[in-house]
Amino acid sequence: MRDVNSPLIPLVDAEIPERCDAARNRKLLLDAAADLVAERGVDAVTMEAVAAKAGVGKGTVFRRFGSRSGLMNALLDHTERELQHAFMFGPPPLGPDAPPLVRLIAFGRARLDMVTVQGDVLRAAEGSPEFRYSGPARAVSLRHIVTLLHDAGVDGDVDLLAVVLLAALEAGLVLHQIRALGISPERIADNWEDLAHRITRTGPGVP
Template sequence: MSVERADAARNRQLLLNTVREMITETGVEQVTMDGLAERAGLGKGTVFRRFRSRAGIFHALLDDDERAFRERVLHGPPPLGPGALPAARLVAYGRARIRFLLERHAIARAALDHNQSMLAGESILSQIHLRMLLGHAGVDAPDVDSLALQLTGALEGPILLYLPMSPRADNDRHIARLADSWQILIECLCQPTPEREAEADRKG
């Protein structure tokens, strides 16, 4: 059993590496199940068992990238990772998340099948993370849970997934503008109020 698991892991990594190469060379639109099998030197049945559908290829690719992103959030250097003030982490998370998704815009859209409206799993994780940071930042809101949900909507699909994207140079400017807007929003939310400053003085 352990040999089979090792073989399966090697095949999975081979397929993911091959997909990345194909996307770099010809773009997301040209990737097919048959083409991936041929390029990787594996049987078509292996590819279909691994991914089940064309959308499954991109979902697996995105999931692989998501694991690396979560590692940066949980254990990476601040301000995205632990060790920075909550407001700074909120800004960093939003900026990083916007760039992450828009740099993978075509992959994220291709990962959706006809039964999905968005990739919900990472949205839930974003909501939990934002809720935690909002609480630590002492944001003055009557319903912080709802605020975290609305902020999550600004970072995850479907809004970002269906933005029109242009050539890469324009995309970089587009990403920067959205990230700057996120930062302005967070800085307004976390701006000290007289009550918060008084509480800080009492604790100090």
């Protein structure tokens, strides 16, 4: 479970200042960890492997993150922050210059990409019932979807429709579809796009 007292989303601009080299070091280690997840899966992310990949001593990784669990939580935060930054300030299709439905589709696709790469970390974070629905990252995602549904002119109960949309992206559910049912990530992403059209009552060719 993540430390909810850490400098977390939605406090994008309220991070505790780090010395420049410390911040660079942290980013180096988290990028190495993210690469390991993408290349060899989450089980390959050990303190030793991250140290080797980043070209630092193992002690540096331990001093920075304390434990593998601390590292995984930091990695999840790091990825959440990057996605948040992309949909708040980034270029289209995620960012504010794209139409709301385009952004909604891109948001779901981006989150599904995260799930397939970092699914186990996300699922572990969702594991605790209180956390599953109360994490700050989830609140930011939910608020983003609500805003997009409003902007798209959806006339229903947008707060609850957003809850349903976000439930479709939940790591545990997505991993179950991929691993237990053998459904491809592409098919899940295509269904997300169709779902976004249905919820906003638009045609598939009319974003």
